[in-house]
Amino acid sequence: MTSRPSRTCTVLSNESMGGGNFCLRLEISGEWARSSPGQFVMLSPVAPSQFCFSDPLLPRPMAIYRTDATSSGSGIVIDVAYKVVGRGTALMRAALPGSLMTVVGPLGQGFTKPGDGIGAVLIGGGTGIASLYEHARILSEHCRTVVLLGANTAEMILGRVDFEGLSLELHVATEDGSLGSHGLVTDLLPSTLEEMPCSHVYACGPTSMMREVAAIAARRRIPCDVSIENNMACGIGVCLGCAIPLGEGKGFALVCKDGPVFDCRTLGWEDC
Amino acid sequence: MGRLLMSGTVDAECLMVDFAGLRLRNPVLAASGTFGYGLEMQSYVDLEKIGGFVAKSLTLEPRYGNSPPRIAEVSSGMLNSISLENVGVEAFIRQKLPEVPQEALVIASVFGTEIAHYVEACERLSSEDRVAAIEINASCPHVKSGGIEFGQNAQILGKLVGQVRSSTVGTLLVKLSPNVTDIAEMARVCEAEGADGISVINALQALDVDLKERRSVLWNGLGGLSGPAILPVALRMVWQCFQAVSIPICGIGGISSAEDALKFILCGAQAIQVGTANYLNPCSTEAIVGGLLDYCQENRVGSIQDLVGCLQPPRWKVS
Ligand SMILES: Cc1cc2nc3c(=O)[nH]c(=O)nc-3n(C[C@H](O)[C@H](O)[C@H](O)COP(=O)(O)OP(=O)(O)OC[C@H]3O[C@@H](n4cnc5c(N)ncnc54)[C@H](O)[C@@H]3O)c2cc1C
Ligand SMILES: Cc1cc2nc3c(=O)[nH]c(=O)nc-3n(C[C@H](O)[C@H](O)[C@H](O)COP(=O)(O)O)c2cc1C
Numbered sequence A: 001m002t003s004r005p006s007r008t009c010t011v012l013s014n015e016s017m018g019g020g021n022f023c024l025r026l027e028i029s030g031e032w033a034r035s036s037p038g039q040f041v042m043l044s045p046v047a048p049s050q051f052c053f054s055d056p057l058l059p060r061p062m063a064i065y066r067t068d069a070t071s072s073g074s075g076i077v078i079d080v081a082y083k084v085v086g087r088g089t090a091l092m093r094a095a096l097p098g099s100l101m102t103v104v105g106p107l108g109q110g111f112t113k114p115g116d117g118i119g120a121v122l123i124g125g126g127t128g129i130a131s132l133y134e135h136a137r138i139l140s141e142h143c144r145t146v147v148l149l150g151a152n153t154a155e156m157i158l159g160r161v162d163f164e165g166l167s168l169e170l171h172v173a174t175e176d177g178s179l180g181s182h183g184l185v186t187d188l189l190p191s192t193l194e195e196m197p198c199s200h201v202y203a204c205g206p207t208s209m210m211r212e213v214a215a216i217a218a219r220r221r222i223p224c225d226v227s228i229e230n231n232m233a234c235g236i237g238v239c240l241g242c243a244i245p246l247g248e249g250k251g252f253a254l255v256c257k258d259g260p261v262f263d264c265r266t267l268g269w270e271d272c
Numbered sequence B: 001m002g003r004l005l006m007s008g009t010v011d012a013e014c015l016m017v018d019f020a021g022l023r024l025r026n027p028v029l030a031a032s033g034t035f036g037y038g039l040e041m042q043s044y045v046d047l048e049k050i051g052g053f054v055a056k057s058l059t060l061e062p063r064y065g066n067s068p069p070r071i072a073e074v075s076s077g078m079l080n081s082i083s084l085e086n087v088g089v090e091a092f093i094r095q096k097l098p099e100v101p102q103e104a105l106v107i108a109s110v111f112g113t114e115i116a117h118y119v120e121a122c123e124r125l126s127s128e129d130r131v132a133a134i135e136i137n138a139s140c141p142h143v144k145s146g147g148i149e150f151g152q153n154a155q156i157l158g159k160l161v162g163q164v165r166s167s168t169v170g171t172l173l174v175k176l177s178p179n180v181t182d183i184a185e186m187a188r189v190c191e192a193e194g195a196d197g198i199s200v201i202n203a204l205q206a207l208d209v210d211l212k213e214r215r216s217v218l219w220n221g222l223g224g225l226s227g228p229a230i231l232p233v234a235l236r237m238v239w240q241c242f243q244a245v246s247i248p249i250c251g252i253g254g255i256s257s258a259e260d261a262l263k264f265i266l267c268g269a270q271a272i273q274v275g276t277a278n279y280l281n282p283c284s285t286e287a288i289v290g291g292l293l294d295y296c297q298e299n300r301v302g303s304i305q306d307l308v309g310c311l312q313p314p315r316w317k318v319s
């Protein structure tokens, strides 16, 4: 039973989001399993027939930033928000509307629901913010939702305008002080948790940020989901390349299959 | 993509092959370590439409692998140092095997750090009906010889194959290590010791450097190179083995299209395995089956077996 074959998709647009971030809009025709927030796709910026000629060769994991209905009603549109950091993302950047790409997904385990649903805090940095948008959108319809975003400069905060369009409380921190509070986004977390009843913290960003978030949440005994990034080859649990340590003697988890979202207590942070 | 190509191709006669005592629906198998235990791939590939798959290499006991980073990308290929990570023979038999669809052909792959471990694992696996064949992975360091791979020393390889042969009832394949001076010698050793076929090749030992860190890109230092980058090396080795032995050869190395598969068949491979290409497109194996069928139909090839080893002599020999 082949239910999730790799799919050819068409680039609808590929525009700047400011601050060196871009948004790739992809139309996928036909059936597409509904994704849950925090899941990702494996994306090759070439058509399936071109795989073996493409350089780089391996597909790249990308969070599903947002999903939308297509104009025709069949299929789905997915947005991928990304930053150019190397050859794969440079190829993505070069893609013109109308060109074909290949996508496998949706993959992995997304965010869990907040326990008693009183309130949730989402905290994101860098391109990690891309994993949080759908989750923030859905949570904000059900409970008090506070989103904390951080970057070097105001312009670099991925998708800030989109978050501003949601009915939630948004606070930003910039390292140059150009917007919001001056400093790291993790500095905002303790006071936020002080001020509101919170049943779950969700984080995605650089490892150092998530480690700090995990520690703060643990001190307050608040459940905390983190979304982890790692190099991937297959994205579907067969190459064992994306393993991360679960702590001394506890073996490994696969980021693509067991994650990318993990309960922060299950991870061996000292080795991450 | 592959789905459309595949319609009506189930058991197309022109693709059937006899390989080392196995009757394969078609010559396209998935390579060990790139297809999990088969179950993980069911969402992407109809396991009953490909020739079969070689499951992730098993050790007697479950093992954890190396620390990250375990993989890195290089030009037209990738490096990996997953090491021995697997669920172990018993869990494979109890938990994985019963879940595999009946019509799928399963080849179990075995490795160990001592000959006795290989022997015990093969004994246990060959008593399972669902295991159609056993492939022994000779690219594992032999602890007693100071870490040299079993497949790198003809004497050690001979001893391994001989002992495993006497404890394995069904089809026994030996997967050769390419990290040798003379692959044909290793093929001959396998034939002499009673292997039913050889799988050629495993990943090539390699290294890449992270310039910022001035360190290997992999935690483990060295890794195995796979993907399109190794295809010409693998073809050369298959061809050399084909000259050297009469047991059947399964060609492996960088295959990602039907054209690639045909090259291996012309060089003497009766079947082929698809590895890294499963990562690029999880539907690769099925798409390659479709491509081979198209080729046979377009070129009026009655049986793909007729092409095995049909590589023409080089031009300079002809003129
Ligand atoms: C589950 C998951 C979801 C992801 N979602 C997104 C997303 O929505 N948007 C997005 O832009 N990225 C996302 N990433 C990261 C993205 O996959 C990588 O940035 C991408 O693979 C880099 O490919 P490249 O070929 O451009 O870079 P490479 O040529 O592979 O690397 C170039 C340089 O960038 C560095 N690099 C590689 N990966 C990262 C990274 N994750 N962060 C920072 N530096 C990196 C490398 O160390 C290297 O120095 C996600 C990763 C995972 C695992
Ligand atoms: C991540 C990874 C894991 C692998 N694990 C195994 C393994 O467990 N046993 C084995 O015999 N070969 C293993 N291989 C080697 C492949 O089966 C194959 O021989 C090799 O990759 C060359 O083929 P390719 O270029 O088509 O990938 C592995 C390869 C990769 C890339």
Ligand code: FES
Pocket: A231, A232, A233, A234, A235, A236, A237, A238, A239, A240, A241, A242, A243, A254, A255, A256, A257
């Ligand atoms: S990327 Fe292959 S197992 Fe996770």
